[in-house]
Amino acid sequence: MMKRLTVAALLATACLAAPAQQTRTLTADKHNEYGLVYSLPRTALRVEVTVSRTLEQAGPYWQYAKKYIGTDKVITEDAERWQILNVRVTPCGVPDPDSKFLMQLKPGALAYMSVADDNMLLAINKEVEAPAVTEADAPVLSDRIDMNEFLQYVNEDFISSRSSAKRAQMLAENLMEVRDAKVSLTRGTADSMPTDGRQLELMLASLARQERAFTSAFTGYSQTDTIVSTYTYIPGEASKAILFRMSDFAGPVAADDYSGDPVEITISDKVLAEMPVNEKGEEKKLPKDAVMYKIPGSARVTLSHDGRKLWSDVVELGQYGVNFGLNPSLFSDRKSRSYAVFDPATGALRELGEVNGAE
Numbered sequence: 001m002m003k004r005l006t007v008a009a010l011l012a013t014a015c016l017a018a019p020a021q022q023t024r025t026l027t028a029d030k031h032n033e034y035g036l037v038y039s040l041p042r043t044a045l046r047v048e049v050t051v052s053r054t055l056e057q058a059g060p061y062w063q064y065a066k067k068y069i070g071t072d073k074v075i076t077e078d079a080e081r082w083q084i085l086n087v088r089v090t091p092c093g094v095p096d097p098d099s100k101f102l103m104q105l106k107p108g109a110l111a112y113m114s115v116a117d118d119n120m121l122l123a124i125n126k127e128v129e130a131p132a133v134t135e136a137d138a139p140v141l142s143d144r145i146d147m148n149e150f151l152q153y154v155n156e157d158f159i160s161s162r163s164s165a166k167r168a169q170m171l172a173e174n175l176m177e178v179r180d181a182k183v184s185l186t187r188g189t190a191d192s193m194p195t196d197g198r199q200l201e202l203m204l205a206s207l208a209r210q211e212r213a214f215t216s217a218f219t220g221y222s223q224t225d226t227i228v229s230t231y232t233y234i235p236g237e238a239s240k241a242i243l244f245r246m247s248d249f250a251g252p253v254a255a256d257d258y259s260g261d262p263v264e265i266t267i268s269d270k271v272l273a274e275m276p277v278n279e280k281g282e283e284k285k286l287p288k289d290a291v292m293y294k295i296p297g298s299a300r301v302t303l304s305h306d307g308r309k310l311w312s313d314v315v316e317l318g319q320y321g322v323n324f325g326l327n328p329s330l331f332s333d334r335k336s337r338s339y340a341v342f343d344p345a346t347g348a349l350r351e352l353g354e355v356n357g358a359e
Contacts, residue, residue, distance in 0.1 A: 023122060023130045026113040028105040036103040036113045038121040040294050040347040041093030043317040045301060047231045047243060047265070050086040051251055054224045055079075057147055061168040065218040068172035075220030082251040084263075085226070087303055087311040091345040092131065093120055094234065099323060099347070101292045111331040116344065124291065124331050125339035125355050145221045150174075150213040168218075175214040182207045227251070235267045235299065235317055246305060266302040269314070273297040273321040290325020291340075294347030297321045318346040326352075 028034040059065075062074040095118050105111055114123040116130040150171065151159075158170045184190040185204060194200040229252045231243050245260030247253045253260045273295045275283045297320025302312040326349070330338040341351035 022117055023114050023128060024117065025127065026115060028109055028111065030107075034105045034107055034109070036105070037119065038101060038103065038113060038115055039095040039119050040099035040101070040292060040318065040323065041120050041345065042096040042099075042234060042319045043091050043296070043315070043346050044094045044232050044234045045265075045315070046090045046092050047233060047303065048088040048090070049084060049229050049231070049244075049252065049263075050088075050226060051229065051246075052083050052085055052224055052226050053251055054081045054083075054222065055144065056081075057145060057221045059147060059217045059220040061164065061171060061217050062220055064165065064168035064172075068168055069175065069215070069218050071219065074218065075222060080249060082246060082248065084246065084305060084310060089301060089303070089311055089313070089315070091315055091317075093318070093343075093345045093347070094118075095120055096318065096347075099292070099294070103291055103328065104289060105328075105332060109332040110334065110337060111328075120344060121293070121342050121347070122344055123339065123341045125337055126341060128341060131344045140225075140227070145216070145223070147216065147221065150210075150217045153210050153213065171214055171217055175211065178207050178211045178214065182211070233265055235301070235319065239268065240264055240266045243303065261306055263303060263305045263310070266304065267299050268302065269300040270320055271298045275322055276324060284324075286325050287327040289328050291328050291331065292323050292325045293340075293342055293349045294318045294321045295324050296343075296346040296348050316343075316346045316348070318348075321346070321348075 026032075026036045026038075028036055056075045056077075056079045058075045058077050062076055065074045066072045093116075103111075103113065111125055113121065114126065114128050115121055122128050122130060153174065154170070158167055161167050161170070181190065182204065185193070185200065185207070194203055229244070233241065233243055241264065242255040242262040243265045244255055244263050245253050245257055246263060247257070247260035250259065255262070276295070277283055296316040296318045298314055298316050299320060300312065301315050303310040326340065330352075331340070337355040339351075339353055339355050340349060342348065343350050
């Protein structure tokens with residue numbers, strides 16, 4: 001016997017918050033009075049956003065770069081730029097509080113049910129894996145470089161000088177000395193050559209660090225990091241919502257953080273599913289004590305930022321669908337048992353076949 005159960009609960013909004021789900025197998029026995037409880041899903045959208053941060057820092061002697069090191073390709077002021085590189089949207093299921101059901105079986109029935117940790121229906125009479133959900137790593141950004149690192153390698157004359165032009169000249173001379181030393185070591189013509197390869201490697205690494213520090217004092221420093229942030233959105237009646245915001249100073253921030261410009265998710269072109277009809281065009285009736293599944297609807301999902309479309313596609317959504325059902329005798333007939341596999345993101349029936357043919 002199929003019974004509809006009502007639940008007063010908040011819908012979980014994070015199909016990605018928990019570790020990868022495990023599949024549980026439910027069997028009917030005296031303990032559960034031969035009844036198997038399961039839920040059908042609403043479809044959530046897991047939005048994975050890849051962004052880049054480019055950090056630029058001006059060197060303290062950038063205005064002397066052309067004169068002393070022969071380049072005008074320099075950073076003249078500190079800046080931080082964020083850019084959305086890529087968006088990936090993956091449908092996933094969360095339990096629908098309005099679609100919780102009971103599959104009532106008779107004693108001795110061989111049917112069993114595969115469900116996820118949250119009791120969402122995955123399959124009947126067949127073992128399947130719950131969908132894997134991979135957590136995005138916590139964003140890690142590089143620290144700002146110490147633009148005064150070159151001070152470790154200058155002498156007292158540089159420290160005591162009050163002239164920026166004179167200091168720039170001395171830095172350029174130090175830079176040339178470091179480069180000459182690298183060439184001498186590489187060619188084996190240095191006055192004091194290292195005794196082994198490891199010592200040579202360490203000396204060259206030290207000189208490379210000094211060269212980078214002196215050069216950055218003129219040209220500045222630029223570095224780009226890439227991070228991934230993940231958001232979950234459950235489409236409902238609203239046609240538009242702010243998923244998060246992009247700040248010029250902090251990158252992706254919360255939807256209610258007005259330091260950034262909104263990244264909007266838009267739901268359009270909704271197609272609500274209808275009950276199936278027979279050859280006469282009449283609405284089919286549910287089988288008695290039906291095992292329920294969803295016939296999903298669909299909608300176009302679009303993400304946009306600052307007038308630019310980031311991602312758009314038509315997605316099947318369980319919440320825009322209708323509940324229908326299969327005859328329970330399909331799964332408990334001792335002579336010819338069937339199996340069924342359901343879409344964990346929408347609750348749709350994806351596969352129906354004979355048990356002997358599946359195993």
